[in-house]
Amino acid sequence: MSLKKNILANYVSQFSIAIIGVIMMPMYIKYMGVEAYGLVGFYIMIQAWTQLLDMGMTPTLLRETARYRGGGISLRTLRQLTRTLETIFFCFSFCIALIAFHCSNLVAKNWLNVEHLPLKEVQLSIILIVFAVLLRWISNLYRGIISGAEKFVWLAVYNTSISIARFIVILPVILWVNNGPVAFFTHQFLISLTEIILLKLKSRRLYLQDAGDEAKQGKIFFFHWKSLRSVLKFSSTIAFTTSIWAIVTQADKLILSKILTLTDYAYFTLAVLASSCIMLLSGTTGTALMPRFSKLNFENRKNEITVLYRLATLFTGALSIPVTLALIFFTKPILFIWTGDVEIAINTEQLLSLYSIGNGLLVFNSFPYYLQYANGNLKFHFLGSILFALFFLPLLFLLSFKYGVIGAGWSWLTINLIFFIAWIPYIHSQLYPKLHLKWLFNDILPSLAYCLPVAFTLNYFIIWPSSRTQTFFILLTSCIILLCSTMIPLLFSLKIIKLSHVQKQYEKYFAR
Template sequence: MSQLKRNIIANYTSQIYVTIVGIALLPLYIKYMGSEAYGLVGFFAMLQAWFAVLDLGLTPTIGRETARYQGGATSALTYRQLYRALTVIFVVVAIVGGGALFLSSTLIATKWLNLETLPVEDVVVAVQIMAISVALRWMTGLYRGVVTGSEKLVWLSCFNATIATIRFVGVFATMWCYGFTPLVFFIHQFIVAIIEIVVLAQKTHRLLPRKNSLNEVIGWSFKPVKPILKFSLTIAFTASVWVFVTQTDKLVLSGILSLKDYGYFTLAVLVANGIMIISGPISSAIMPRMARLNAENKHEELIKVYRKSTQLVTIIAGSAAIALVATAKPLLIAWTGDTQLAAQAAPILQLYAAGNLFLSVAAFVYYLQYAKGILRYHLIGNIGLVVILIPSIIFAATVYGGVGAGYVWLSMNVLFLFIWVAYVHSKLEPKLHLKWLWNDVLKIILPSAALVTLISLIEIELEGRVENILFVIFVSTLILSSSMLFSEQVRSKLKLQLKINV
């Protein structure tokens, strides 16, 4: 088995586990902590996403430069000098960003969040703990970039699964001993963040070139950053735009909705984000590989990886998204046992799941630009997207709440895929787009969508959690089977297997 396949399998195994653990336990959080306290947990997740604005493009940059070093395009000395310079920047930004959030804790608790029963003093302390935890977790981006760029993704996947177990499962043991309160929850997350950063730092230092193998002293200088500054700042800007695009609705609604209703909204969006989570392992595996192939001038192999990966994401993420759209309410009833919660969250879940499907496919054009080191189209596209999306989401979320934000999210991602991605492909890889869109995306998605449409025409009355979960499993299996059947890559492998058996 090739290293790329092992990395993808390891990533998927880990990511599926992390996703299942994180999502499956949400009803327990709401049950034992209360929906308002869970809204605070959702606010914590949003803060982590917004903190990425301070990344300055450093995480993907160190990942790409690590892959280039592994491919022989960068010397060991230059790479170590770059790593040291980026370490300084990471530490400074973590202190400044975390400190600003820490000092704003009282303002956030009293002026922004709509509290109902939680004590203000406890929320202030919780936000302060959030600030330190977010800064620590953001610092791990430097180390994850090195590990990912080195393609040590099997180790990273195992580590992520372990940390997720401690973070999501272990917290119940802590709260069982000390109380099911937000303070206990966030103190536990703080301790996990410390463990995470220490282990990742140790792993990173074992992957770096040995100092005694270098011909010169590494020194302290920011000169190594200059050659990649344009690339890094471009990523930084687009990453910031990405945060604005994906998190503005959550920020706006956190100040509009009560923490209880915000908890319901967060639950629906978190489940829908599973679409992006399960496509993440492929991007983590192929981005350093594509960057390395581009550095080695292996163009045909690069496009082959690009197209095969697109089909894989379309099969897995596409099937999951379509299944969520078709079975949103039965899934939520089976999962939580709360029909009122299901009725409120299902429409939001459907809209965000569909939007995330188009987003996960459209993201591939960024992977291509990343590999080639040409990000101006990504920059322009994201500027255009944010100019249209941000005011639209603010208006829709303010007037129509979570459902309004969901409709905007879906519409913008559909337009981005069919208009902007086509344009970028025409500039970077002429004649690729139509083959890519039809053979690697639409031929897989459309039959499943048609199947779901037929199922939706049948009125089915379901009672009880068991009946609902069986319905969800049945529909999901049909959708996945349909997607695999219409994938050229899967059909080719099945034909080859049949020939071997014969």
């Protein structure tokens, strides 16, 4: 299937999932209560920390699947690696589940600042959270296989369906059966169990389609050291950098879960979730690009990698820049429309702006990773992750304990700005000399130059009404105007490129 269809499928899926989250999160607060929603925020944070457990195996399996499709490894080798990773993941999960079962009371009493919820209910919720998260972690293995096979349309439909089951189907339970956190997390556990079964069946079907008769592939062992050893160098680098990245991106959530009450943590979670929609745009593109980059690199088609890299930056910037500016300039109206609560909008306005700027920069900071991933050499990503952590974590601890959530927001903005200005140019100079200035001035800044004055003008002249409905339509119109403003440089670039007809102009523009 074409890369354009894969990216489009990912965008539609992620947009649908984001819309579901936008609609449902305020409803959880309304019907479950703010403090119970604080546990939902804790669940989201624990889910993100599972990146530490992945050990780089999911992206490794994605890459190996892409290599198999390019003729780099045999099907038997891929299947043996998958079985070995399954064994490791299930053993780790069993041990962690036992620890969670015995330590849940300690976390409920001594870490979370519970005000009104019964401790027994919080304790059981923590156990269910860990069980659900572990199942989702294992299911990422099968997502890696499906993504490596570039079955993104199927995966997009599947992810959207699971999100509907996970976040919308629970609503009748909350309304008419039980609105407590235990009922909510029991539902999450059951959906996670269903999810892993379906993904396992799909990945197995992909194997059998290529294998023909499974018996011809020979016996597949539960653990095969040789297949694991062959990917250890690549996976260990990803494991380390992913672990550092998980610590960097989730340290603020972990620290604030101790400092804040569950009620205040719920408001913090709302702001962070709203700003995270920016990262969906980058992650969606990256998911589709990485297997294609790996395949092109194996086929030694370096010029096409550069072309796709810059084109992806151009499209991502045209979408992420207006979204970022909307979250910065129209923060209070967005929060008011979303939650219907003026007090929440006022209390989280500044925090959302800070995290939005940081995430807007992070969208472009993440792009050089795709080039390194394609080459199978992550030494710069390894070094960058260490530097990021060394600068960010002390700054985060200092500002968070002194200024609370606002300090965390400023630390996130500052470190991403430093990396965008200093580290990204260095990476580009090492991988593709003379790329950075073209990437910056031709692919990013034109969209910002068109969109920023429009955002300033709209923010200056718009007088926001008190009606939620009127505010929504004014905001929708403003966002459409912002999006259209980035289409001008995008369409101009595409007119020069003439993608489908003039390949020479296409390569001349992007490779010069």
